[in-house]
Amino acid sequence: MPNSQICIYTQKKQGEEWLRRYRSCLPIFACVLGFTETGLIPGISAAGRTPEDRKYTACADAEFLYYGPEHKAQYPLPPLAAGASPVLISRAVIESLKIPVHLFNAGLPQPPALPVIDLGGAPAQCLSGGAAMKITTVQHLFKQGLLWGERLAANIQQGYLIVGECVVGGTTTALAILTGLGIDAAGKVNSSHPVCNHTQKFALVQTGLEKMIKSLEQEKINFQSRIQNPKSQIKSSVDPLQLVAAVGDPMQVVVAGMAIAASRSCGVMLAGGTQMLAVYALMSAIAQTYALSWQPEEVVVGTTRWVAEDPTGATVDLALNLGKNSLTQSGRTPPLLATHLSFADSRYPQLRAYEQGFVKEGMGAGAACIAAHLSQNWQQHQLLAAIEAQLERLSTAFH
Secondary structure, eight states: OOOTTEEEOSSHHHHHHHHHHTTTOOOEEEEEEEOBGGGGSTTSOOSSSSHHHHTTHHHHHHHHHHHOTTSOOSSOOOOOSSSOOTHHHHHHHHHHHTOOEEEEEEEOSSOOSSOOEEOSOOOBOOGGGSOOSOHHHHHHHHHHHHHHHHHHHHTOSSOEEEEEEEOTTHHHHHHHHHHHTTOOOTTTOOOSSSSOOHHHHHHHHHHHHHHHHHHHHHHHHHTGGGGOSTHHHHOOSOOHHHHHHHHOOHHHHHHHHHHHHHHTTSEEEEEOSHHHHHHHHHHHHHHHHTTOOOOGGGEEEEEEHHHHTOTTSOHHHHHHHHTTOTTTTTTOOOOEEEEOOOOTTOSOHHHHGGGGTSSOOOTTHHHHHHHHHHHHOOOHHHHHHHHHHHHHHHHHTTO
């Protein structure tokens, strides 16, 4: 039977089969770091108290994940309005289980202070401009994702690959990708705020998509030869890579490529909520548009129950909506899994804040817990003890 610490919200049978297949297996953990200037808009994200703090969130989280609490960080974990970084959760599991970690820079404003694989990307501009990245950058990052997905999977004999992310403002770019793919996502995404700022997010997305459509129409006028093939008239939607270039962030296309390639030979857990549902939809659309082979039954989305059961979002509905869209490969819904981890009894107020809806997820936190449940049958008390130990070590490290 599946572990009682893991809940399956969608595609129950496929989810159970995936969990059975990878019980007792240790994963490899990849985390893709990216940046979008969308994250600097006041009030858009709670992953860093100020816009200035949020510039360094990904670098800080990556440094903590790699080195742990005793390392004197070049980029210390940024102060949050409430709560504590989800990297404490990921680090607790990765350190205890000795899970191999690979960190990728898909496009950060500054290089992180740790060994990282630089993919030659660039930070995205704010999605509201409808021109977030150059199409050449997006194509390059997608190829890098395919390449690294294949490389990482080659080192996995019978296990699976966890792919996490850190992009401040990434739930807003996720909303943009989902909406651009024709998926009903308005009012359904999550955020690091206790009450999701849906109105702010959707206004940005609408502005960005309108500008994208205008520039595409202009291109059609300028390059009539591009649309002389009658088949191109049938496609009502934009090329998914063009969509990422217009309103996405650099992480999305890397993870999509990684997961497509890795799924051909091992299991893949997309680590996150809204952002990874957007990546799953993107994978499906890219695979369909470019006739790429992948194994959807090998791919699940793994998150925390704070995301899956977020009363101010609708994560399960969103996952189900992926299956109602023709571009996401004949209506596929991924299995949505979540750890039952609770901080209700934590002695730390920063962790108890998660129960009030702050933070919720990030840096592959939910997937790391699922890995601990799966491979070591860790229960609630073991996870909580390991996470609290990280926080204790952090608070005493330099005092």
